[in-house]
Amino acid sequence: MSTGQSADGAAGKSAGSGAGNTHRAIEIRHLRAFLAVAEESSITRAAAGLRLTQPAVSRTLAALERHLGLRLVDRSTHHLALTPEGVAFRDRAAAAVAAFDAATDTEGLRRWPLRLGHAWSAFGRYTTPLLRGWQERYPRTPLELRRIDDRTAGLTRGEVDAALLRGPVDAPGLVTEVLYEEERVAAVAADGPLASRATLRLADLATGTVVLNTVSGTTTPELWPPSARPAATLTVANTDDWLTAIAAGRGTGVSAASTAGMHPHAGVAYRPLVDAPALPVLLARRDAPGHPALDDLAALAREIVARDAGE
Incomplete structure (x- = not known):
């Protein structure tokens, strides 16, 4: 691993020579190592995935933090966690690695x-x-x-x-x-009482539980007036889980009208939501x-x- 030690050491020296040269010392291997640690929450597992030794990954991560002048990973607990700066840097690092891979493909x-x-x-x-x-x-x-x-x-x-x-x-x-x-629609259980209605209003859904996709969805409790927010909410992470929860009668949902055509479900009925703003x-x-x-x-x-x- 002497080559990796020399590279990190040289990079560290150039980083100290001036702020203007700091980012030029960062290499794609630094970003890959950081992203692996962020994904695994473990230097040991990250090293195994990268086929490197644990000390090599630790040195590479430390060199990246030194180049940036930021602490990206909190090592004070038994399980590694990203610092707020690390969370913000993760998307940028992923975008940079993706761009590099695309450019060299x-x-x-x-x-x-x-x-x-x-x-x-x-x-x-x-x-x-x-x-x-x-x-x-x-x-x-x-x-x-x-x-x-x-x-x-x-x-x-x-x-x-x-x-x-x-x-x-x-x-x-x-x-x-x-x-x-797009107009919005209500998604309700196909065998529930609301499915018998030709159209629905936001107030019709607010008396029960509303299923919210908090990862990629657009519906939040703020869609309803402050005095008429849903009685309860159930959060899910994707469209498939959203549909499953509604079909099971665990709640109702709100989505764009195109969802009815793109995601038909035997257990879900879509009805026009006449008083919701267009999306x-x-x-x-x-x-x-x-x-x-x-x-x-x-x-x-x-x-x-x-x-x-x-x-």
């Missing part, structure tokens, strides 16, 4: 796919026209639709090049464009240079929505 350079993330309902009723239209116009650039259970559908972590999102998004470093607005559907990208076909994607998405509005 020789196969991908020959056929560079455009990765489009979504959290649950993609482009709604426009999803198929988008995929077919893209294939016809840009056959050399595959459009990969990826469902990622995350508020930005993996965009802030660098897992996708663009994302279709719903509702307001306040993540820093993103540029968003509203493509259209904006956004196309989001990072505020930085990205895939060269991003502008083409935005133009095609706008064209499809405009064509539908004119019919």
Whole structure:
């Protein structure tokens, strides 16, 4: 491991020579080591996954913290935990590693796919026209639709090049464009009393438990007036668990109208929610240079929505 010790030691010396050179001393191996520790909450397990020794990972992590001038990992407890600075740095490190891997993927350079993330309902009723239209116009650039259970559908972590999102998004470093607005629907148990109603109102759901997807969903108790918030809430982590809980009669839910078409469920009935505000559907990208076909994607998405509005 003498090579790794020398590299870390040299990097540490250059970091001390001036703040302007600090970030140039950071290498991709520092970020990989940090991300492995963050994922495993253990230097030992991280080292095993990286096929390195525990001391080598410890030195690499310490060198990264020294370069940044920040403590990223709290080692004061029996189980490692990220510091607040470590939590904030994790997404940036993941995005940097993803960008590096994409840039050095020789196969991908020959056929560079455009990765489009979504959290649950993609482009709604426009999803198929988008995929077919893209294939016809840009056959050399595959459009990969990826469902990622995350508020930005993996965009802030660098897992996708663009994302279709719903509702307001306040993540820093993103540029968003509203493509259209969707009505909201109530999701209720198919064998429950509310399923017999043609339409529903927010007050109809507030008397019972409302199921909330707190990871990628857009519904919060603030959708209801302060004096008429739901009697109880049940939190889940993804759309599949949301549907399962509603079908089991554990509560009701609120979602965009496209969810009814994209996620039909034998145990769930969708009903128009007549007094809920419409939900904006956004196309989001990072505020930085990205895939060269991003502008083409935005133009095609706008064209499809405009064509539908004119019919």
